[in-house]
Amino acid sequence: TQLLEQSPQFLSIQEGENLTVYCNSSSVFSSLQWYRQEPGEGPVLLVTVVTGGEVKKLKRLTFQFGDARKDSSLHITAAQPGDTGLYLCAGLQTGANNLFFGTGTRLTVIP
Amino acid sequence: NAGVTQTPKFRVLKTGQSMTLLCAQDMNHEYMYWYRQDPGMGLRLIHYSVGEGTTAKGEVPDGYNVSRLKKQNFLLGLESAAPSQTSVYFCASSQSRVLEQFFGPGTRLTVL
Numbered sequence A: 001t002q003l004l005e006q007s008p009q010f011l012s013i014q015e016g017e018n019l020t021v022y023c024n025s026s027s028v029f030s031s032l033q034w035y036r037q038e039p040g041e042g043p044v045l046l047v048t049v050v051t052g053g054e055v056k057k058l059k060r061l062t063f064q065f066g067d068a069r070k071d072s073s074l075h076i077t078a079a080q081p082g083d084t085g086l087y088l089c090a091g092l093q094t095g096a097n098n099l100f101f102g103t104g105t106r107l108t109v110i111p
Numbered sequence B: 001n002a003g004v005t006q007t008p009k010f011r012v013l014k015t016g017q018s019m020t021l022l023c024a025q026d027m028n029h030e031y032m033y034w035y036r037q038d039p040g041m042g043l044r045l046i047h048y049s050v051g052e053g054t055t056a057k058g059e060v061p062d063g064y065n066v067s068r069l070k071k072q073n074f075l076l077g078l079e080s081a082a083p084s085q086t087s088v089y090f091c092a093s094s095q096s097r098v099l100e101q102f103f104g105p106g107t108r109l110t111v112l
Helices: none
Strands: A005-007 A010-014 A017-025 A031-037 A044-049 A055-058 A061-065 A072-078 A085-092 A099-101 A105-110 B004-007 B011-013 B019-025 B031-037 B043-047 B066-069 B075-078 B086-094 B107-111
Touching: A005 A085, A010 A017, A010 A061, A010 A099, A017 A085, A031 A072, A044 A061, A072 A085, A099 B043, B004 B086, B019 B031, B019 B086, B019 B107, B031 B075, B043 B066, B043 B075, B075 B086
Parallel strands: A010 A105, B011 B107
Antiparallel strands: A005 A017, A017 A072, A031 A044, A031 A085, A055 A061, A061 A072, A085 A099, A085 A105, B004 B019, B019 B075, B031 B043, B031 B086, B066 B075, B086 B107
């Protein structure tokens, strides 16, 4: 079983639509990161959230860390084809040296 | 400034063969990681290092060995490849455990 479960696994939407991706766990994390990965490349960091209830905005992307620091969400407003990619959440547990990555959400935005 | 580089980019092995994947970073990062990525599984940590001369096991270490003789290099070895090791392998580095990880472009390995 994965420590972090993401949903949905696949998402295909039309340009201009809104969407939300979820990252859930039964474990508590001291911080959580979101990465985006494009085909043939490694993941690239989008944002880090560290405080329960924290909301961070990055242009059309809004990230939220759950109050209990067990879950997170990524909301994209007015999706564009350039948002297409694999979105990965990754959590760091207190005292751990490594991140645990989620199962990933593959997003396709159709022009 | 190349960031994180990986060699080779592609490799095909027969069952039982051995090989070494090389990861190099030029950012003077302390932490380095090896992951494998399989469909529907996200990234799973194989081994990691918190500094030159140190290594530690991750989530899926069986069948792999690593070495970090120089701070900038992290080697991943497969002594006797198995078809279950067919995957895309990513190396990453970071300055500390809480900061951003920088990833290489990946190595696609097929074991026949």
